[in-house]
Amino acid sequence: MPSDSRVPAGPSDPAGGNPTAGAAGGPTDRPTGLTPVPLAEVATGLDPALAVRLEPGSVDHPADEVALSGAAVRAADCRPGDLFGALPGARVHGAEFAGQAVAAGAVAVLTDAAGRELVRQQGLSVPVLLTEQPRRALGPASAAIYHHPSERLQIIGVTGTSGKTTTCFLLEAALRAQGLTTGLLGTVMTRITEPDGTSTELPSAFTTPEAPDLQALLAVMCQRGVQAVAMEVSSHALQLGRVGGTRYRVGAFANLSQDHLDFHPTMEDYYLAKASLFDGQPAAAGGTPLGAGVSNIDDEYGARLAAEHPSPGGRPMVTISPDGAAADWRLEALTADATGRQQLQIAGPDGLALQTELGLPGPFNAGNALLALACVHAAGYTDPSAIQAAAQALSAVQVPGRMQRVDAGQDFLAVVDYAHKPAAVRAVLTAVRASVPGRVIVALGAGGDRDAGKRPLMGQAAVELADVVIVTDDNPRSEVPHEIRAAVLEGAHQLGEDELGEARLRADTILEIGDRAEAIAMAVALAGHGDAVVIAGKGHETGQEIDGVKHPFSDLRQLESALGARSGAGGVGSAAESAGKGESVGKGEAPQ
Ligand SMILES: CC(=O)N[C@H]1[C@@H](OP(=O)(O)OP(=O)(O)OC[C@H]2O[C@@H](n3ccc(=O)[nH]c3=O)[C@H](O)[C@@H]2O)O[C@H](CO)[C@@H](O)[C@@H]1O[C@H](C)C(=O)N[C@@H](C)C(=O)N[C@H](CCC(=O)O)C(=O)O
Ligand SMILES: Nc1ncnc2c1ncn2[C@@H]1O[C@H](COP(=O)(O)OP(=O)(O)OP(=O)(O)O)[C@@H](O)[C@H]1O
Ligand SMILES: N[C@H](CCC[C@H](N)C(=O)O)C(=O)O
Known part of the structure; x- marks a missing residue:
């Protein structure tokens, strides 16, 4: 990760990124020399x-x-x-x-x-x-102290349960293709790119920082010559006033599905928090006034948002439909090659027709790309050649820990992904299943001190869509790890029938291996030619929080080393043997 020695390090969170490892936020960069x-x-x-x-x-x-x-x-x-x-x-x-x-x-x-x-x-x-x-007062007060930075930036705020990080990475590239200097703010990092192209990357403690930290970062961006910012807006941030005093040129809604019900009492409360990005309250009251809004109407809540907020910022809500339904922006055709690269045919407003490629695999990422393009257009970059340039710029974008392929020369697909909620598990496994001829093997767990209700649903999604499910630990935080695994396993064993009375279960093997490194090794050991291994839940994270202690841990590194060990040790047998030393391996428990 390139870094700039002029910038003090961000929060020292060995777990890397977000409070996934219990970071409580931390000092951020600050502007200098402001009166x-x-x-x-x-x-x-x-x-x-x-x-x-x-x-x-x-x-x-x-x-x-x-x-x-x-x-x-x-x-x-x-x-x-x-x-x-x-x-x-x-x-x-x-x-x-x-x-x-x-x-x-x-x-x-x-x-x-x-x-x-x-x-x-x-x-x-x-x-x-x-x-x-x-x-409510802290955001606007911080904005005033830092001379209202968001007034001098074109900020595009992306909210939704899944796809915020990916869409913001895509947006950053698309904005840069407009000749703009850009800022990126979200779960993985804050990135500031200056007019000379120098990039500074700061680690993130939150998806959306606390208000004073956010305003300081925006002020630093102003000082560094940033013009446009792609920013993730979490429901926590909207509910807790972290984005008060921030003016958005565009607000975007990706989707809503179950997550965070530890914080939001109901899905309705969760939806209303997200919807508040579009309610047009004045900045002074801690609201987030908007220039324009974009919503994904394939999503039930996105359609509701478009109906309830028909004209955010006084302009008609821009709609997108990755499924190709009637909307301002539609995905008309999608194909993928063997490497996962996708070719998109897009129809936009005023007869705009675009063809582009995406390096990110999975149909849901085509939806994220459509959202990013609609945002750039809604921000005022409407010239067809400008949008074409934006579309071209998406093709090279990769996002750390999101559908990230690891290739050590093996004859099967291996990916690290950040799916840690039911809909994301479903989206990723569906995409991976469609891209390989063989079996799908997934290792996943659920985070402690977070929405407990999603655990069985994640287990369910996994056994419905994968052939082998290895339930392991994510970040147990303060909870007892095997109890979290038990909840995931409970869902895995409670699969119902579909409308035709067929068992939904696909998996023929369900294992429990608490130790994540061993679970990853087992996933690799079980893979054969043409299969896919998916390590889900921790994505870019570089630590694992167990009982309040953060231990260095990277799914990416573990996967690389398991793949290396497999090829080094001459094949499946020895890797499976070492994986089998896990603390609790229960095999073949799936009812058939
Ligand atoms: C629910 C939530 O977001 N809570 C955040 C909130 O906690 P809180 O208001 O209950 O604070 P508290 O810990 O009781 O402390 C009260 C006050 O004392 C201050 N304090 C406390 C201790 C101390 O030593 N010194 C001190 O000054 C704190 O800064 C705080 O202002 O304010 C704290 C201070 O910033 C945050 O650490 C804490 O984030 C917790 C740790 C957290 O994990 N939040 C996650 C879930 C979160 O925000 N995630 C979202 C969503 C991500 C997504 O969409 O996936 C995000 O934007 O990252
Ligand atoms: N549009 C989408 N629909 C469904 N699932 C998605 C979508 N985009 C990404 N995902 C899945 O969700 C995971 C997280 O994606 P991403 O980090 O882009 O979203 P996010 O909203 O920032 O997530 P989080 O709030 O957990 O940080 C991905 O690894 C992938 O599994
Ligand atoms: N922003 C998410 C990150 C979760 C990541 C996952 N690895 C977990 O620990 O549950 C949250 O705080 O809920």
Whole structure:
């Protein structure tokens, strides 16, 4: 990964990317040399609906002399001149850490009444911005402190359960093909590409960073000459106000399926969080005003969104249909060659006809490509030659840990993929099954401390679509690993019948191997000519969190080494033997 020595490292998350390994966010890059903004100016600029009151500090810290040069939501990240956003959390009130924040240089605190009491109890005399909605206020306040960076960027925000990262990588390439300097912000990394082509990559702690970190990153992008940004917008970010104060030129909706029901009480709540990207609230209220919206109407929720938000930003919602139904953008034909490369024929608005290639395999990635092109067009790049250039640019895009092929000269397909929810497992296994003549072998698990309801559904999807299912550990986090596996296995063994009364089960072998490295070795050991091995769930991640401890782990490396061991040891037998040493191997448990 190329990196820029001028930029301090991002969050040190050995698990790599997202909170998949329990990272709690972390310091990000910050802009330099911005004029500090008076606290009073920040306070008065906030939406009156937030009822923010400025409580002056002591004579040592008179509010009217305070100017803010940064913001942070974690006390440990505070720097001199910062506003500390002391938020009430699920575990603790951030104001408990106000002393630490002030000691680190914070000059004001944004919090609620309970937080103000905690600040005063600690004998701190800094001014307090008081509101009962501190999360809603923090985004716009951070945006003001960093001089409203999103006003100077063309930001395309992508939301949806699956495909955000992939679509943003595609978008980044398509925007660059318009001659724009680009930023990319999401689960895998933040990438800043400067006008001279230099790229800086920072690790991500979240799919969408906390508000102060997001605004700082956007401000850095402005300073580095970035013009357009492809950005993932998670439902957590929408619900928790992380994107407040961010102006989007285009918002895109990919799809909605079960995930995150640990955080959202219902699918309806999950949908409404995603839909709030399109509701056009003013930025000042923590909303995310939009220039245009794009929705995938093949998806049930995408169709509902288009019906409920017919004109986001005052323009008709742009619709896409990867299935080829009536929509502004349709995929008219899709073919794939033996290597997985796909040829797309696309119909766009005003008779636009495009033909392009995609290096990413799987029909769902053709849908992601269609979404990316529709976004570029909706952002104003409507000239047919511009869109053609965007389409051409998609062909070389690869995404770390998404349908990533590993080739060590073996006579079967081996891929690492990030499918960690039922619909993604289904999409990936369907795509892989269609691309090989032989058997499909999948190793997968489910993450701990996340939506428990999806575990049996993932097991079900796996046994329906693969021939061999190896249930293993993902990131157990604080949970007991074998209990998570048991839930996945329960779904795997509870397959019903289809409408014709046929058993849905496809798998003839279901194994349980907790140790992920051994599960991967077993998957490789069992593969034969023309088969496919899919290692699902951890994608680009470089760590595995077990009982609060992050252990270095990479599916990619493990798969490479299992493939290497297989060819080095002269074939299947020895690899299977070593894989068989797993802690708990239960074979052939599938009812037939
Ligand atoms: C549900 C959720 O997203 N929670 C996030 C939220 O937690 P919380 O409000 O309950 O905070 P808390 O831990 O009780 O702490 C309260 C406050 O004290 C502060 N604090 C706490 C401890 C300390 O030592 N110092 C300190 O200052 C915290 O910064 C926080 O502001 O604010 C915390 C501080 O930033 C986050 O660490 C935490 O993310 C948790 C760890 C998380 O795992 N979130 C994931 C699920 C997430 O956000 N994922 C989405 C979706 C990805 C997808 O679509 O797949 C993402 O955008 O990444
Ligand atoms: N359009 C899609 N429809 C269904 N599944 C998809 C789609 N795009 C990607 N996937 C599957 O979902 C996995 C995650 O893809 P990607 O990282 O692009 O999505 P994401 O929305 O960013 O996911 P996450 O929120 O988990 O980070 C892929 O590895 C693939 O298995
Ligand atoms: N953004 C997702 C990542 C999950 C990755 C998967 N490997 C797991 O640990 O469940 C989440 O926080 O739910």
